[in-house]
Each structure stands twice: as C-alpha cells, then as structure tokens.
Amino acid sequence: MKLSFSVEDERFRREVADWLDTNLSGEFAQLKFRGGPGDEHSFPAERLRWEQRLAEGGWTCVGWPAAHGGRGCSIEQQVIFFEEYARAGAPGRVGHIGEGLAGPTIIAFGTPEQQARYLPGILAGTELWCQGYSEPGAGSDLANVKTKARFDSERNQWVINGQKVWTSLAHESDYCFVIARTDPESVGHKGLGFFLMKMEQPGIEVRPIQQITGTSEFNEVFFDDAVCDAGDIVGAPGDGWKVAMGLLGFERGVSTLGQQMQFQNELDEVIRTAKANGKDREPMIRQRIAQAHAELKIMRYNSLRVLSGQSGSDGSLQREGLIYKLFWATWHRSLGELAIDVCGQQGQLLAAAPYELTRLQALFLYVRSDTIYGGSNQIQRNIIAERGLEMPREPRPS
Numbered sequence: 180m181k182l183s184f185s186v187e188d189e190r191f192r193r194e195v196a197d198w199l200d201t202n203l204s205g206e207f208a209q210l211k212f213r214g215g216p217g218d219e220h221s222f223p224a225e226r227l228r229w230e231q232r233l234a235e236g237g238w239t240c241v242g243w244p245a246a247h248g249g250r251g252c253s254i255e256q257q258v259i260f261f262e263e264y265a266r267a268g269a270p271g272r273v274g275h276i277g278e279g280l281a282g283p284t285i286i287a288f289g290t291p292e293q294q295a296r297y298l299p300g301i302l303a304g305t306e307l308w309c310q311g312y313s314e315p316g317a318g319s320d321l322a323n324v325k326t327k328a329r330f331d332s333e334r335n336q337w338v339i340n341g342q343k344v345w346t347s348l349a350h351e352s353d354y355c356f357v358i359a360r361t362d363p364e365s366v367g368h369k370g371l372g373f374f375l376m377k378m379e380q381p382g383i384e385v386r387p388i389q390q391i392t393g394t395s396e397f398n399e400v401f402f403d404d405a406v407c408d409a410g411d412i413v414g415a416p417g418d419g420w421k422v423a424m425g426l427l428g429f430e431r432g433v434s435t436l437g438q439q440m441q442f443q444n445e446l447d448e449v450i451r452t453a454k455a456n457g458k459d460r461e462p463m464i465r466q467r468i469a470q471a472h473a474e475l476k477i478m479r480y481n482s483l484r485v486l487s488g489q490s491g492s493d494g495s496l497q498r499e500g501l502i503y504k505l506f507w508a509t510w511h512r513s514l515g516e517l518a519i520d521v522c523g524q525q526g527q528l529l530a531a532a533p534y535e536l537t538r539l540q541a542l543f544l545y546v547r548s549d550t551i552y553g554g555s556n557q558i559q560r561n562i563i564a565e566r567g568l569e570m571p572r573e574p575r576p577s
C-alpha cells in the first residue's frame with residue numbers, strides 16, 4: 180500500500196500551498212473556511228470571483244486532461260491539491276458540479292462541438308452547472324424518470340416537459356444537465372436522453388426549497404416547453420442511461436475528494452469547542468473525538484489504498500473505492516452528532532430567530548443529507564454487495 184507521495188508530488192504540494200497562501204488574501208481573505216456544508220449560501224458572488232481567480236492560476240479542473248484545458252493531474256496530485264486547499268481554509272467551490280460532473284461527462288461522452296462549447300466556461304469559472312436527475316418519483320430508482328423530450332424537427336430543437344426536484348444550486352446555475360425520456364413509450368433505463376440545457380429561458384422555472392438549515396441550497400425545477408438545440412444531447416437519443424451512469428461514477432468517485440479534505444477542519448473546530456467549554460473532560464465525548472480522529476485516518480489510508488491500486492481508464496476509482504461514499508457519509512453524519520453534543524445546551528439555542536445558526540449547528544443539520552444524496556447508504560450497500568462482492572442482485576420490480 181502506498182503511504183507517502185513522491186518527491187515530485189511533494190514539490191507539487193508546495194506549489195499549491197504557495198499559490199493559495201499568496202492568493203487567499205485581500206478581498207478573498209473573508210472567504211476562508213466559508214461556503215462548506217450548511218454554509219453553501221454564503222458569499223455566492225465573492226466565491227464566484229474566487230473561482231475565476233483559481234482559473235487564472237490554472238487551478239480549476241486540475242484532474243481534467245491537458246488536451247481539454249485541465250492540468251492533467253494524477254489522482255495523487257488531485258488528493259494533494261484538495262488537501263492543501265482544505266488546509267489553507269479556501270472556500271467551498273461554486274463550480275464543483277461543472278468541474279466534477281458535467282465536464283468529465285462531456286469529455287468522456289460529448290462531441291468535439293459540445294466540448295468546445297461547454298468546457299471553456301467551466302474551466303474559466305464563468306459558467307455554473309446543476310444536475311437535473313431526481314424527480315418526485317425518481318430518486319434511488321432513477322430509471323423511473325418521467326420528464327419527456329420531444330424532437331421538433333421544424334425548429335431543430337429538443338422540447339422538454341416535466342419536473343426535477345432537489346436540484347442543488349439551480350438558482351445560481353447557467354446550465355443544467357437533464358435526463359429525460361426521448362421515447363415516450365419507454366420504461367426503465369431504455370429510451371432516455373442526456374441533455375445540456377440553458378437555465379435562463381422562458382420554459383424553465385426554479386422554485387427554492389427551504390431546508391432545515393433555513394437556507395435553500397436546492398430547488399424544484401419545472402420544464403414547460405423548455406428547449407435546447409439538436410446538438411445538445413450527449414450520446415444518441417435512447418442512450419442517456421449510459422451517459423447518466425458514467426456521470427454517477429464521477430459523482431461517487433474522485434469528485435468528492437475535496438469535500439472530504441474539509442472534514443479535518445470541521446473535526447478541528449469540534450475539538451477547539453470541546454476544549455473551550457470543558458466538554459473535552461467528559462469521558463464519552465473524549466472517546467467519540469478519538470474515534471472520529473481514528474476513522475478520519477482510516478478514510479485517508481483507504482484513499483491511499485485505492486490510489487495504490489489501478490484506477491479506471493476514465494479516472495474513476497475501482498472496487499475498493501465502492502466503500503468510499505458509505506464510509507465518509509456515515510462518518511460525517513456522526514461528526515455532526517458529536518458536534519452538537521459538544522456544544523451542549525448552547526447547541527440547542529438559536530442566536531437569533533429564525534435560523535442564525537452557528538457553524539456546528541449548521542453542520543449537524545446539514546449532515547443528515549450526506550447519507551442520502553449521491554446514492555443513499557442503502558443503495559451504496561447494494562452496490563458494494565452486487566458489484567464489489569458479486570453477491571446475487573436484489574430483486575428488481577419487473
């Protein structure tokens with residue numbers, strides 16, 4: 180198992196750290212440690228400018244191939260980048276859906292025209308994306324999507340009708356990738372298409388959903404004769420499932436590395452709070468902190484174990500990587516519970532009505548979602564059982 184990085188990788192680490200140290204200053208200093216889970220609504224305009232500053236330094240899309248404008252970083256270097264990013268307290272990324280999901284999918288499955296049209300805006304941090312997968316009747320059972328796409332040959336456009344839900348950051352996004360049924364008679368994963376849609380158009384309405392944190396990170400999105408051009412379907416009509424699953428491989432793989440590297444900062448804040456209010460002297464709290472620390476180390480060693488093995492030719496992580504999402508999401512949910520217990524009675528109080536949450540209160544509320552989005556814990560266990568351990572498939576409805 181690989182336990183350390185090469186000399187060249189360590190040089191890369193210094194380059195990242197130096198750049199962040201120099202640039203996370205002036206107008207960007209206020210963004211330190213902001214914009215993470217439960218704080219997604221903070222400083223959206225400033226964080227967009229930060230995204231563009233990263234782009235100027237060549238620090239967006241570091242894992243994309245150089246041929247598509249990325250840095251072509253190895254997975255090891257991506258880990259290093261995200262580690263240093265977290266260590267510097269650099270803010271939560273506003274462009275992560277484009278960089279981590281839309282971009283890699285367009286690179287893997289898109290046409291040269293789609294790549295030329297859509298990748299530059301993601302690289303430059305000027306165009307933000309959201310994910311139009313889930314619907315009221317299609318979450319874990321994603322193949323049940325009902326949104327329809329009809330081709331209008333006179334206008335040479337696709338016309339989309341239907342509803343998406345839980346669409347993170349739709350209210351700030353310029354584009355949405357949408358799964359919709361190109362064959363209205365089809366069921367399940369057949370007859371789907373994967374569309375690249377402009378958000379600002381008369382046929383799309385975004386309605387925010389208020390979360391228990393009081394903020395609205397996600398939305399309902401309604402498509403009422405919304406359109407995209409004939410060339411904005413990725414893959415062939417009817418082949419959308421293959422593209423959609425390719426994207427989920429990115430979602431469950433390297434794209435979450437950045438988020439995990441923030442965990443150490445959150446654990447540090449929990450420990451600081453415990454030391455300040457005396458909770459660190461309670462044996463049960465001490466034990467839970469020690470456990471959280473140990474499990475975070477396990478998470479890191481597992482990352483290194485995965486890195487030591489062969490990654491997929493598409494950059495996705497292989498079999499050992501399947502436990503990643505289940506492990507980090509469950510760990511993070513426990514960290515939220517520890518955080519609120521460390522706050523003691525203070526944690527039960529709101530500083531001002533309504534919803535002036537502290538960071539640790541927001542963390543506690545937000546982490547409830549980690550074991551749901553990107554594939555719930557139950558679905559992750561199915562994936563581990565069926566793909567990782569080759570156990571019999573669970574019965575599917577016919």
Ligand SMILES: Cc1cc2nc3c(=O)[nH]c(=O)nc-3n(C[C@H](O)[C@H](O)[C@H](O)COP(=O)(O)OP(=O)(O)OC[C@H]3O[C@@H](n4cnc5c(N)ncnc54)[C@H](O)[C@@H]3O)c2cc1C
Nearest residue numbers: 310311312313318319320345346347548551552553555557
């Ligand atoms: C914070 C957040 C952000 C999100 N952002 C987006 C986004 O940007 N775009 C988007 O498209 N979606 C987004 N989602 C939606 C997310 O992908 C879905 O919530 C998720 O896929 C689960 O679907 P569901 O909510 O419909 O629950 P359901 O699928 O109805 O599941 C309900 C319960 O049943 C369990 N269950 C379902 N099927 C099985 C099974 N076969 N075996 C065992 N147990 C099962 C689930 O684990 C869960 O506990 C987001 C969700 C959250 C919480």
